[in-house]
Amino acid sequence: MGSFFKQLYRYTHKRPFRHNENLWPYMRISRASSGEIISLNFRGQTVPIVDLSSLAAAHSGPIMLTATGPSVKDIRFKTPASFPAMGVNGAWSLGNVVDFRFYVIVDMGFFDQRPEMIAEIVADPQLTLFTTAHGIARIIDRLSLARIRCRLALIEDAAFKIFQPKIPASELGRCYANVRSASFAENRPDIGFTTDIRHGVFDAGTVAYWALQIAAYLGFSEMYIVGLDMNNFNKPRFYEAENNKLPTFLAENLEDLIVPAFTHASQVLKKKNIRVVNLSVHSAISSQIFEKADYHQVFG
Secondary structure: OHHHHHHHHHHHOOHHHHHHOOOOOOEEEEEOOOOOEEEEEEOOEEOOOOOHHHHOOOOOOEEEEEOOOHHHHHOOOOOOOOOOEEEEHHHHHHOOOOOEEEEEOOOHHHHHHOHHHHHHHHOOOOOEEEEOHHHHHHHHHHHOHHHOOOEEEEOOEOOOOOOOOOOOHHHHHHHOOOOOOEEEEOOEEEEEEEOOHHHOEOOOOOHHHHHHHHHHHHOOOEEEEEOOOOOOOOOOOOOOOOOOOOOOOHHHHHHHHHHHHHHHHHHHHHHOOOEEEEOOOOOOOOOOOOEEOOHHHHHO
């Protein structure tokens, strides 16, 4: 039946709507005047989601963003954590030494390849999980709505909003020109950064870029990032082994997309008086973009 609806959708919708084909006709949404999805029904079930407006500037002070580069293995984390953390993908493995209050997963491949970890994440009632409509659909299909105990915060890729046409990367700057919270890198209409995630989050080939935009929206004024290596791509992520590492496209995107995007992000965040410290001292993201420091010197 699913393939029938997919074929019907393709027949009745133009190609720019193709990213919605796995959700139609199973999902129903409504939006606020500010653009974000405020109600969600999937396969006849009402899915509780967080009101994104309630999260705006709801926090302050420092947060730790935990990416997953190999350098994380070299950190002796100080416990208990003195401030909250936002994890991405497999950073959940640090749950015994890091106080995760927020989590971001937007890679559908991670949902497919790490179901046991996903089950643990969504079972944590202290956690707010930021993910897309496609991510929520995968969780419910594979685990059931009843097993979700975390808070779900539904976010969207600014270029691929649900039931709206895809925006080509070269058109993003023009389409978001009137959105005050969105800014674009000079001569790069495809590289955006937002401080209001209700309008959508801009992608730059890495979930860490999503995490920066979310943390800024939440109100945090200091961001300490671990695992933002952006090198040694042949090595497993800190939580992986050689025999189970997932593929990565970071190397292909590094110079043309990722570095320019983080450069733009650093400029936006500095203007907002938000300090970002990269605790991966050998990171390919240079100290001209984010200041670098050794975790053990900062936290003792």
